[in-house]
Amino acid sequence: MISVALMGHGVVGSGVAEILTTHKQKLFASIGEEIYLKRILDLREFPESPLADRFTKDFDQIISDRDIRVVIETMGGINPAYDFTKRCLKEGKSVVTSNKELVARHGAELLQLAKDNNANYLFEASVGGGIPILRPINQCLVANMVDEIAGILNGTTNFILTKMINENMPFDDALSLAQQLGYAERNPEADVEGHDACRKICILASLAYGKHVYPDNVHTEGITKITLEDVEYAASWGGVIKLIGSCKLLEDGMMDIVVAPMFVPCTSQLANINDVFNGIMVRGDCTGDVVFYGKGAGKLPTASAVVADTVDCCKHLKSRKYLFWADSTEECVADYKLSKTQVYLRLLADNTEDAYNKVQEKLGSVTKLSKADAPANELAVVTDKALPYGEILDAVDSLTQDGIKVLSNIRIGNL
Numbered sequence: 001m002i003s004v005a006l007m008g009h010g011v012v013g014s015g016v017a018e019i020l021t022t023h024k025q026k027l028f029a030s031i032g033e034e035i036y037l038k039r040i041l042d043l044r045e046f047p048e049s050p051l052a053d054r055f056t057k058d059f060d061q062i063i064s065d066r067d068i069r070v071v072i073e074t075m076g077g078i079n080p081a082y083d084f085t086k087r088c089l090k091e092g093k094s095v096v097t098s099n100k101e102l103v104a105r106h107g108a109e110l111l112q113l114a115k116d117n118n119a120n121y122l123f124e125a126s127v128g129g130g131i132p133i134l135r136p137i138n139q140c141l142v143a144n145m146v147d148e149i150a151g152i153l154n155g156t157t158n159f160i161l162t163k164m165i166n167e168n169m170p171f172d173d174a175l176s177l178a179q180q181l182g183y184a185e186r187n188p189e190a191d192v193e194g195h196d197a198c199r200k201i202c203i204l205a206s207l208a209y210g211k212h213v214y215p216d217n218v219h220t221e222g223i224t225k226i227t228l229e230d231v232e233y234a235a236s237w238g239g240v241i242k243l244i245g246s247c248k249l250l251e252d253g254m255m256d257i258v259v260a261p262m263f264v265p266c267t268s269q270l271a272n273i274n275d276v277f278n279g280i281m282v283r284g285d286c287t288g289d290v291v292f293y294g295k296g297a298g299k300l301p302t303a304s305a306v307v308a309d310t311v312d313c314c315k316h317l318k319s320r321k322y323l324f325w326a327d328s329t330e331e332c333v334a335d336y337k338l339s340k341t342q343v344y345l346r347l348l349a350d351n352t353e354d355a356y357n358k359v360q361e362k363l364g365s366v367t368k369l370s371k372a373d374a375p376a377n378e379l380a381v382v383t384d385k386a387l388p389y390g391e392i393l394d395a396v397d398s399l400t401q402d403g404i405k406v407l408s409n410i411r412i413g414n415l
C-alpha cells in the first residue's frame with residue numbers, strides 16, 4: 001500500500017478523491033499496490049464526504065508523516081501551495097499538481113528541488129486538463145526537434161469565441177453565458193485577457209526547449225477587443241478567430257512566443273476545435289504536425305491527469321522521471337516586435353480609397369475583405385506579406401495620425 005495526501009478539496013481535488021475511490025481496482029492493477037488516500041488538507045469542513053475522517057486543516061500532519069510518499073497539490077494559486085510544495089520536496093516526497101500558475105512561475109526551482117531530493121514533480125494536468133500533452137512532448141516526441149507548438153489552451157475563451165462565430169452572440173453575452181455555465185470565473189480576467197493561456201504556453205515552451213520561460217516575458221493579448229464584425233471578416237477571409245498560444249524556436253536559439261487572437265484558416269485542425277475544448281499542435285521535424293484534442297478543463301478530465309501522475313510517482317518512488325528544465329539566467333524570449341506576421345486590419349476613414357492607398361504605402365500590398373452591410377466608411381484588409389510586428393504597430397500609429405481610425409488589428413496564424 002502506498003499512502004498519498006491531497007492538498008485542496010476544490011473542483012479538481014474532489015475529482016481526484018473521487019477517482020482514487022471509484023477506480024481503486026483499476027489503479028491497483030496498474031501499480032500492483034493500493035493507493036491509499038491517507039490525508040486531505042482543506043480549511044473547509046466536509047462532514048458528508050465518505051472520506052470525512054481523513055480531512056485535516058494541519059499541514060504538519062502531512063509533512064511529518066513518513067508513510068506519505070506522494071502529495072497531490074490541487075490548491076491553486078501561489079501561496080501557500082508554493083511553500084507547501086517546497087517543504088514536501090525537501091522531505092523527499094514527490095509532488096503532483098494541476099497548478100499552472102505555480103509551475104509557470106516557479107517550475108524551474110521546484111524541478112531542481114525535486115532533483116536534489118530524488119523526488120518527482122509532475123504536472124500533466126497543468127496544461128490541457130485531461131489531454132495528455134506534457135508526457136508526449138517529454139517522451140513520445142523526444143526524438144524530434146520541436147519547431148513549433150501552437151494551441152487553443154483556454155476553454156473559456158474558446159467557448160466565448162465559438163458562440164460569437166456560430167451564433168453571432170456578442171462578446172459580453174457570450175461571457176455572461178460562460179459565467180452562468182461555470183466555465184468563466186466571476187472575475188474572468190485571467191481567461192479573457194490571455195493570462196491563463198500564457199501560463200500554459202510558458203510551461204509547454206519550457207518543457208520543449210529546456211529553459212524556463214516566465215509569463216512576464218511573453219507578449220499576451222486577450223479577446224476582449226474582438227467584435228462580431230471581426231468574426232464576419234475572418235469568415236470572408238476563409239477562417240475563424242481563435243486565441244492562440246504559440247512558440248517557435250528561432251535559428252539563434254531564442255523563442256518567438258506570443259499569446260494573441262489570430263485568424264486561423266478553416267483548413268487548419270485548430271479551426272475546428274470548438275466550445276470548451278482545447279487543441280494543441282506540436283510540429284516536430286520528424287513527425288510533422290501532431291495534434292492533441294480534448295477537454296482542457298473540468299473536474300474529472302483534469303483529475304484524470306492528476307491521478308495518472310500520481311500513479312507514475314507511485315511506480316517511481318525510488319527513481320526520477322527526468323522531467324526537467326533549467327532556470328533561464330539569460331533572456332531566451334525574442335522581442336515580439338521582431339516577430340514576422342501578416343495581419344488583418346479594420347479601419348474607419350472618410351475616404352476608404354485614400355485609406356487603402358495609404359495602408360499599401362506603409363505595409364506593402366494588401367487584399368481587401370468584404371462583408372455584407374459594411375458601412376461605407378469601413379475598410380478591412382489583410383497584408384499580403386509577413387512583416388515584423390513592430391513595423392505593423394508603427395504603421396497603425398502613422399495611419400492614426402493621418403486621421404484613419406484602426407479599429408482592429410489581428411494576426412494571421414500560419415497554422
Ligand code: HSE
Binds near residue numbers: 153
Ligand atoms: N480557466 C481555464 C480554462 C481552466 O478555461 O481553460 C483550465 O485551465
